Amino acid sequence: MRPAPLRPILLPEPPLVESLIEAPAPDSVRDDVKRLRESLKGTAAAKLMNATELLRALEKERRDEQLPTTLDAFDSLLGGGLPRGKMVELTGRRGAGRFSIVLSALAAATSMGEAAVFVDLGDHLDPRTAEEMGVDLQRVLWIRPKTLKQAVMSAEMITATGFQLVVLDAGTYPVRGRRAPEAAWVRLARAAEAHGTAMLISTPYPATGTASEAVIVAQRTRLQWHGRGKSPRLLLGAQTELHLEKHRHRKAGAVTTLALTMEEGRGLRAEGRGETPAPHQSRERVASPSALSPLPSALSS
Amino acid sequence: MTRIACIHVPMFPLAARLRSEPDLLNEAVAIVDGDGGGAHIIAATRRARTKGIGPGMSLAQARSLVPKLIARARDTECERTAQEALVEVAETFSPRVEDAGEGLVFLDVSGLERHFASELDLGKAILRAAEDVGLPARCGLAASKLASRVAAELPKSPTVVEAGTEAEFLAPLPLARLTPELDAASTLNRWGLTSIGDLARLPESEVASRLGHLGRELHYAARGIDPRPLIPRPVPQEFHEGMELEWPLVALDPFLFIASAALDRLAKRMELQGFACRRLELTMTLEPDGFHSRAIDLPAPTRDVKTMLTLLRLDLEKTPPGAPVVGFSLAAHPDRPRRAQLSLFGPAALSPEKLATTIAKLISMLGEDRVGMPMTVDSHLPDRYALGSFEPPPPPDLRRGPRRSHGLLAVRVFRPPIPVEVVTRPSRPDESGDVQIEALRGEGDISGEVRTCAGPWRVQEGWWSATPADRDYWDVELSRGSSYRVYREDAQSEWFVEAAYG
Numbered sequence: 142m143r144p145a146p147l148r149p150i151l152l153p154e155p156p157l158v159e160s161l162i163e164a165p166a167p168d169s170v171r172d173d174v175k176r177l178r179e180s181l182k183g184t185a186a187a188k189l190m191n192a193t194e195l196l197r198a199l200e201k202e203r204r205d206e207q208l209p210t211t212l213d214a215f216d217s218l219l220g221g222g223l224p225r226g227k228m229v230e231l232t233g234r235r236g237a238g239r240f241s242i243v244l245s246a247l248a249a250a251t252s253m254g255e256a257a258v259f260v261d262l263g264d265h266l267d268p269r270t271a272e273e274m275g276v277d278l279q280r281v282l283w284i285r286p287k288t289l290k291q292a293v294m295s296a297e298m299i300t301a302t303g304f305q306l307v308v309l310d311a312g313t314y315p316v317r318g319r320r321a322p323e324a325a326w327v328r329l330a331r332a333a334e335a336h337g338t339a340m341l342i343s344t345p346y347p348a349t350g351t352a353s354e355a356v357i358v359a360q361r362t363r364l365q366w367h368g369r370g371k372s373p374r375l376l377l378g379a380q381t382e383l384h385l386e387k388h389r390h391r392k393a394g395a396v397t398t399l400a401l402t403m404e405e406g407r408g409l410r411a412e413g414r415g416e417t418p419a420p421h422q423s424r425e426r427v428a429s430p431s432a433l434s435p436l437p438s439a440l441s442s
Numbered sequence: 443m444t445r446i447a448c449i450h451v452p453m454f455p456l457a458a459r460l461r462s463e464p465d466l467l468n469e470a471v472a473i474v475d476g477d478g479g480g481a482h483i484i485a486a487t488r489r490a491r492t493k494g495i496g497p498g499m500s501l502a503q504a505r506s507l508v509p510k511l512i513a514r515a516r517d518t519e520c521e522r523t524a525q526e527a528l529v530e531v532a533e534t535f536s537p538r539v540e541d542a543g544e545g546l547v548f549l550d551v552s553g554l555e556r557h558f559a560s561e562l563d564l565g566k567a568i569l570r571a572a573e574d575v576g577l578p579a580r581c582g583l584a585a586s587k588l589a590s591r592v593a594a595e596l597p598k599s600p601t602v603v604e605a606g607t608e609a610e611f612l613a614p615l616p617l618a619r620l621t622p623e624l625d626a627a628s629t630l631n632r633w634g635l636t637s638i639g640d641l642a643r644l645p646e647s648e649v650a651s652r653l654g655h656l657g658r659e660l661h662y663a664a665r666g667i668d669p670r671p672l673i674p675r676p677v678p679q680e681f682h683e684g685m686e687l688e689w690p691l692v693a694l695d696p697f698l699f700i701a702s703a704a705l706d707r708l709a710k711r712m713e714l715q716g717f718a719c720r721r722l723e724l725t726m727t728l729e730p731d732g733f734h735s736r737a738i739d740l741p742a743p744t745r746d747v748k749t750m751l752t753l754l755r756l757d758l759e760k761t762p763p764g765a766p767v768v769g770f771s772l773a774a775h776p777d778r779p780r781r782a783q784l785s786l787f788g789p790a791a792l793s794p795e796k797l798a799t800t801i802a803k804l805i806s807m808l809g810e811d812r813v814g815m816p817m818t819v820d821s822h823l824p825d826r827y828a829l830g831s832f833e834p835p836p837p838p839d840l841r842r843g844p845r846r847s848h849g850l851l852a853v854r855v856f857r858p859p860i861p862v863e864v865v866t867r868p869s870r871p872d873e874s875g876d877v878q879i880e881a882l883r884g885e886g887d888i889s890g891e892v893r894t895c896a897g898p899w900r901v902q903e904g905w906w907s908a909t910p911a912d913r914d915y916w917d918v919e920l921s922r923g924s925s926y927r928v929y930r931e932d933a934q935s936e937w938f939v940e941a942a943y944g
Contacts, residue, residue: 203790212847248844256792256837264857265855278816279815285808287812299800299804302796305790361923364925400849
């Protein structure tokens with residue numbers, strides 16, 4: 142493509158707002174604002190601020206916020222969601238519901254218009270499943286490292302870019318690359334703090350040590366099936382128990398139950414009530430298997 | 443009124459060479475033109491000149507004066523890129539720039555008086571900009587190309603010739619300044635003329651009758667009249683840097699050391715124009731003959747030398763040129779760098795340039811197929827996916843709340859699917875399918891008795907293609923508690939675990 146015609150650079154371009162955050166307002170501006178404040182009274186004077194102060198206030202306010210995953214059972218343990226600027230570790234064995242929580246966090250963040258990073262060490266992401274769970278794929282940067290060391294390095298590098306949510310899923314046991322040194326996790330937590338990034342680390346066993354703000358352990362309790370006997374016809378969902386094992390500012394030991402369902406708008410308690418859905422009716426709308434086209438049992442054999 | 447600035451680089455072949463090899467700046471270096479016995483010196487550094495070496499001297503004569511003289515052949519590639527850099531420096535001040543070649547550039551600076559306190563300041567700014575790209579230049583400002591060139595060639599720089607005073611400015615200067623390479627100069631000397639003013643005082647018609655059309659032009663020039671207009675050059679489509687090497691390079695690291703300096707120069711030149719590199723092309727001259735070319739598409743426009751160098755290294759490691767390298771040329775395709783304004787009330791936007799650089803670094807570390815935006819493909823098989831370049835839409839202007847999650851159970855896909863041994867039993871009349879799964883015999887967690895099993899569901903895809911998929915799927919829950927999606931490949935009767943629930 143032919144580049145746009147050249148334009149001489151005679152004057153410096155106006156600075157971006159992000160550079161204004163770093164640079165304090167000039168003395169003349171500060172004096173003007175001070176004089177204006179003095180001329181006003183009470184609350185009006187307190188509300189008056191220049192652009193730099195406004196940006197700082199907004200930045201502080203943003204950092205105090207939490208990024209909800211909209212899974213009440215998970216958010217309530219953390220006091221409302223993933224804290225910005227902090228690292229939260231979620232551990233649990235295969236099938237404990239970690240991946241569902243990870244995708245829910247991505248879905249919530251991207252639905253707010255935030256860009257998010259998914260560092261997928263196990264290469265487990267199915268884009269169609271993610272899309273059906275509400276993840277806006279256009280706002281997700283998918284990184285697929287080969288070892289845990291690469292995963293931690295990638296997460297640290299990309300955090301410095303300014304993403305608001307970074308999720309690192311270490312996959313299932315055995316983790317590729319086994320363990321990363323604790324110093325690497327500490328550095329990653331500091332990067333999250335420096336850039337106000339909410340960071341979720343999902344691992345099959347405790348890994349981050351003292352670096353994380355909170356540790357939640359997920360344990361699968363049971364699956365629920367539609368139908369009776371040894372070979373029922375449909376998987377309905379699963380229940381996962383979440384334990385708050387550690388939190389720097391909250392009392393540990395809280396337990397909640399997270400209900401995950403295969404079908405949108407259908408709770409687990411629906412089993413046994415009402416009419417049994419035909420496989421093709423329910424399976425078409427489930428999150429996974431994403432787009433299987435089941436046939437009635439008589440035809441499928 | 444038209445004001446023209448001239449940027450002139452004295453001893454241009456030497457300046458261009460020293461720009462590529464700055465380590466030689468304080469050495470006794472001479473640039474040699476010609477081969478064998480006909481080799482003669484065309485320019486030398488100050489250290490060599492103080493020892494008596496000057497233009498026109500043969501290489502043997504120069505070596506007899508300074509045995510340790512570093513002689514470098516004239517490098518057309520270096521000179522071409524240095525000239526381009528000089529033109530680009532001029533383009534940062536004015537869009538109307540004429541490339542006069544050999545270290546000479548004219549630019550129209552009319553109207554710039556509002557941006558600089560004086561023309562002298564403008565001249566100093568031009569010299570500083572030229573120094574930034576490694577070229578020691580001189581600058582002259584006048585109302586015509588001729589006067590500005592003569593002013594630029596003077597040792598005192600920058601020199602400003604006020605409008606209307608061109609004739610007075612030129613008058614005391616020797617005739618050689620006006621026509622350095624003209625044969626007529628010797629004729630004029632024979633007439634007893636020594637300065638430009640002497641020529642200007644002669645009657646125009648008399649000079650024209652003796653020297654013809656050339657004489658008339660010369661007389662005009664002596665009076666400071668130069669009717670030649672400035673001819674602006676077209677917009678360049680790409681930036682070039684490169685050099686011919688003194689000896690062939692075999693190892694990668696020495697080559698990258700030299701390429702790094704060239705990339706650094708490219709980045710500086712693109713920065714001057716407000717451009718970033720979108721595509722990098724490398725052409726290497728090989729020994730004994732032949733060329734090797736390659737192109738690297740950058741994930742986003744960037745000027746980060748480290749990133750470009752890493753990508754270049756990875757590409758060269760993957761496909762080495764296969765012969766010693768004796769020269770190279772780097773071409774950068776320019777593009778506007780991405781910019782974004784942060785939002786006050788919406789989510790924070792990413793810095794596009796920072797993002798592009800980080801993605802390029804990640805790609806160089808992990809590989810091109812491992813970083814990007816996940817995309818769905820037109821397939822029913824979950825292990826299939828596509829990867830696009832990550833270009834997120836701008837964030838909304840106003841912050842909005844998250845969309846309520848459905849609390850759906852997700853699956854972890856295994857790429858590739860894990861082969862597994864399966865114990866089956868024939869289905870009972872009230873069960874679907876021909877068999878039901880009794881146990882899985884796989885590695886690690888994927889092993890154990892099946893507590894609950896559901897299926898099969900058939901997926902048929904691509905029956906018209908060479909690799910059709912014809913699969914029967916089951917959901918199984920093992921007695922240990924983990925649950926999987928298992929399928930049987932119908933054609934081969936092989937079983938695989940495709941995904942785990944959770």
